[in-house]
Amino acid sequence: xxxxxxxxxxxxxxxxxxxxxxxxxxxxxxxxxxxxxxxxxxxxxxxxxxxxxxxxxxxxxxxxxxxxxxxxxxxxxxxxxxxxxxxxxxxxxxxxxxxxxxxxxxxxxxxxxxxxxxxxxxxxxxxxxxxxxxxxxxxxxxxxxxxxxxxxxxxxxxxxxxxxxxxxxxxxxxxxxxxxxxxxxxxxx
Amino acid sequence: xxxxxxxxxxxxxxxxxxxxxxxxxxxxxxxxxxxxxxxxxxxxxxxxxxxxxxxxxxxxxxxxxxxxxxxxxxxxxxxxxxxxxxxxxxxxxxxxxxxxxxxxxxxxxxxxxxxxxxxxxxxxxxxxxxxxxxxxxxxxxxxxxxxxxxxxxxxxxxxxxxxxxxxxxxxxxxxxxxxxxxxxxxxxx
Numbered sequence: 001x002x003x004x005x006x007x008x009x010x011x012x013x014x015x016x017x018x019x020x021x022x023x024x025x026x027x028x029x030x031x032x033x034x035x036x037x038x039x040x041x042x043x044x045x046x047x048x049x050x051x052x053x054x055x056x057x058x059x060x061x062x063x064x065x066x067x068x069x070x071x072x073x074x075x076x077x078x079x080x081x082x083x084x085x086x087x088x089x090x091x092x093x094x095x096x097x098x099x100x101x102x103x104x105x106x107x108x109x110x111x112x113x114x115x116x117x118x119x120x121x122x123x124x125x126x127x128x129x130x131x132x133x134x135x136x137x138x139x140x141x142x143x144x145x146x147x148x149x150x151x152x153x154x155x156x157x158x159x160x161x162x163x164x165x166x167x168x169x170x171x172x173x174x175x176x177x178x179x180x181x182x183x184x185x186x187x188x189x
Numbered sequence: 190x191x192x193x194x195x196x197x198x199x200x201x202x203x204x205x206x207x208x209x210x211x212x213x214x215x216x217x218x219x220x221x222x223x224x225x226x227x228x229x230x231x232x233x234x235x236x237x238x239x240x241x242x243x244x245x246x247x248x249x250x251x252x253x254x255x256x257x258x259x260x261x262x263x264x265x266x267x268x269x270x271x272x273x274x275x276x277x278x279x280x281x282x283x284x285x286x287x288x289x290x291x292x293x294x295x296x297x298x299x300x301x302x303x304x305x306x307x308x309x310x311x312x313x314x315x316x317x318x319x320x321x322x323x324x325x326x327x328x329x330x331x332x333x334x335x336x337x338x339x340x341x342x343x344x345x346x347x348x349x350x351x352x353x354x355x356x357x358x359x360x361x362x363x364x365x366x367x368x369x370x371x372x373x374x375x376x377x378x
Contacts, residue, residue: 004331004332005332006330006332006333007332008328063293064295065254065295067294068294068296072294103252105253105256105257105258106254106256107258108258138251139195141198141236141249141329143193
């Protein structure tokens, strides 16, 4: 068997070059990461840092972990793909949850995430203006510094709405389980 | 950032040498893998095949995906760890589920797995005689040939019970979503 990369992997390279220029970089909880001028998102696993890159974060798209059938149907109906020409702004949201979160059984995590925190319902209200790619990092071969990488893009006129969405999410019970969060805002170079 | 391996990774090496000698090797669905004389389970990612090894399969232990709080409490109360001195027999169950399974929303997968198939309830009835380590392989950096690796060990006198458990599980609706399954039985060398 030859090692073949998982096709659902994406790498985010922070450094001197990249499609996205950093507008702001804010650590909300936990350790910071090195500030960079640019970010590049590439499909595949970039484990060795190319010249000019300072960090490389990896994650995979995967199956839904909490979404119920009716919610999924709504999401599919309303969501837009990332990469629309008008989406010249984006955000890289790096998240890690506590060991306490991961030790909860599935029903209790779902209860916190949706019944108590309305994570899916809040996100739905901002579709299709905000588009998202969610990467899971916790079960990769390499020990990744975050559990999730959210890459979200939107038109410049939607950034205020995006901030409203994050304010709503960060006020929830789910966010009490966040032990590291970094919010990097980007604009297309 | 230096690449550090995920501490929850285990590798299963099939080849000429290993702690476990193969007693039988059966492909129930999908493509077979090369038959081997022995299997070794090691913590960490063994990506390069050592001399005498024919295949290397990798997975990570991770959070529960379907288990509810009451079920988890029962599991914790009843389960035994793998590696008991009396557990001189074991099984490596390699599983891959269909794309249809992975596209189902969380609540429908839970419904198939437990409400329709009683996967957790069936497993509970065989505790603590059968001990299990379940590895998830689908979200690794390397494209793994299976979605799950189940390593289960037991005393030789419990092998008939283990077969009963597998017979029950394989008759469920959940197993209709299995598109590859290999059952390798082992005895401590």
